[in-house]
Amino acid sequence: METEAETRRTWAEISLDNIAHNMHAIRAALPAGTKFLGVVKADAYGHGAIPVARRLETEGADYLAVACLDEALALRSAGIQAPVLILGYTPPECVPELIARRVTQALGSAADAAAYAAAARACGGTLRVHIKMDTGMSRLGFSWEDAADIAAACRLPELEPEGIFTHFAMSDLPGDAAAKSYTEMQFARFTGTIAALEQAGVRFQIRHCANSGAVVNYVEMTALDMARPGILLYGYGDSSGRLGLRPCMRLMSRVCAVHQYAAGTRVSYGGTFTTSRETRMGVVPAGYADGLHRCISNRCAFAVPGGMAPQRGRICMDMCMIDLTDLPEAGLGSPVEIFGETAGLDAMAEAAGTITCELLCSVSRRVPRVYR
Numbered sequence: 001m002e003t004e005a006e007t008r009r010t011w012a013e014i015s016l017d018n019i020a021h022n023m024h025a026i027r028a029a030l031p032a033g034t035k036f037l038g039v040v041k042a043d044a045y046g047h048g049a050i051p052v053a054r055r056l057e058t059e060g061a062d063y064l065a066v067a068c069l070d071e072a073l074a075l076r077s078a079g080i081q082a083p084v085l086i087l088g089y090t091p092p093e094c095v096p097e098l099i100a101r102r103v104t105q106a107l108g109s110a111a112d113a114a115a116y117a118a119a120a121r122a123c124g125g126t127l128r129v130h131i132k133m134d135t136g137m138s139r140l141g142f143s144w145e146d147a148a149d150i151a152a153a154c155r156l157p158e159l160e161p162e163g164i165f166t167h168f169a170m171s172d173l174p175g176d177a178a179a180k181s182y183t184e185m186q187f188a189r190f191t192g193t194i195a196a197l198e199q200a201g202v203r204f205q206i207r208h209c210a211n212s213g214a215v216v217n218y219v220e221m222t223a224l225d226m227a228r229p230g231i232l233l234y235g236y237g238d239s240s241g242r243l244g245l246r247p248c249m250r251l252m253s254r255v256c257a258v259h260q261y262a263a264g265t266r267v268s269y270g271g272t273f274t275t276s277r278e279t280r281m282g283v284v285p286a287g288y289a290d291g292l293h294r295c296i297s298n299r300c301a302f303a304v305p306g307g308m309a310p311q312r313g314r315i316c317m318d319m320c321m322i323d324l325t326d327l328p329e330a331g332l333g334s335p336v337e338i339f340g341e342t343a344g345l346d347a348m349a350e351a352a353g354t355i356t357c358e359l360l361c362s363v364s365r366r367v368p369r370v371y372r
């Protein structure tokens with residue numbers, strides 16, 4: 001598992017047990033019988049798609065979802081057997097590969113339906129699809145008003161329309177009345193069009209729309225046949241605390257140098273920080289190339305033995321500085337938690353003007369993932 005080489009510089013500790021815990025906690029919040037799809041796109045939000053998918057499969061996840069073909073093929077090559085849905089676009093040339101590797105494809109337009117069906121016919125196979133319906137996200141998908149196009153796509157003999165789904169634009173803004181009515185409108189469009197399709201004899205085995213925000217804020221309304229959480233699975237997002245979810249990644253480093261500076265010393269590029277007193281400054285070998293956004297320079301703090309150390313000066317590509325003056329327990333070689341248990345990712349996301357998803361996905365490839 002953990003080797004000295006991996007933990008010498010900067011590393012991400014991943015708790016697969018916490019991911020399993022989160023999956024079961026989310027399941028417990030869903031109406032009985034709701035299927036569970038684990039979203040493992042973007043390398044499982046930075047946690048490592050293959051180990052995460054393996055664990056979810058072992059824990060009984062019904063479906064996995066990724067963003068693109070390469071992510072799906074990586075799961076299949078690693079021996080993952082669970083159904084895998086590609087949420088994004090795949091070019092029709094790749095249909096033979098989708099069929100051969102038993103990957104389910106989102107289908108969002110009449111043109112794609114025709115091209116996929118032609119490609120499936122040419123290779124003598126059937127492509128399993130989930131119809132993607134746009135109900136207000138204004139991204140991919142058949143318009144909710146195009147029930148006739150959806151029905152026509154579903155009647156193509158080379159396509160097997162197993163499911164239908166939509167994506168909410170504002171389900172994660174609780175307490176915002178406009179967001180609530182927008183979500184309700186999206187849901188009404190979704191179920192209204194499904195009802196019209198059923199009238200026309202087109203039925204779907206798996207209807208799904210609940211992303212993390214919907215699981216948290218509208219679970220009874222939106223669960224339908226399957227829930228589709230991403231960020232919640234990794235322990236973040238509003239109400240992750242209420243559901244008892246646990247963060248699954250700790251971004252760790254070690255103090256690699258300690259210096260004593262006189263008052264009036266300027267620190268790092270641009271001299272944006274000047275010591276106001278005699279200062280004991282630690283160097284942390286983690287920078288923006290590891291995923292530490294430069295925009296939070298001078299506006300974040302990391303957990304070290306004895307407390308939180310304020311970050312000082314511009315964050316560089318490969319390292320940054322922290323103030324250890326008031327933290328005598330911390331010194332050369334001390335572990336530094338950039339985010340995780342004590343140093344909250346939510347606060348860092350707020351400081352960066354972004355969301356926790358983006359920070360998790362930013363932890364770069366050169367940061368080894370260490371599984372516990």
Ligand SMILES: *Cc1c(COP(=O)(O)O)cnc(C)c1O
Nearest residue numbers: 039087167211212228229230231
């Ligand atoms: C990314 C994604 C999800 C998961 O979103 P979270 O907000 O992380 O739960 C669900 N559905 C679709 C279509 C997505 O693209």
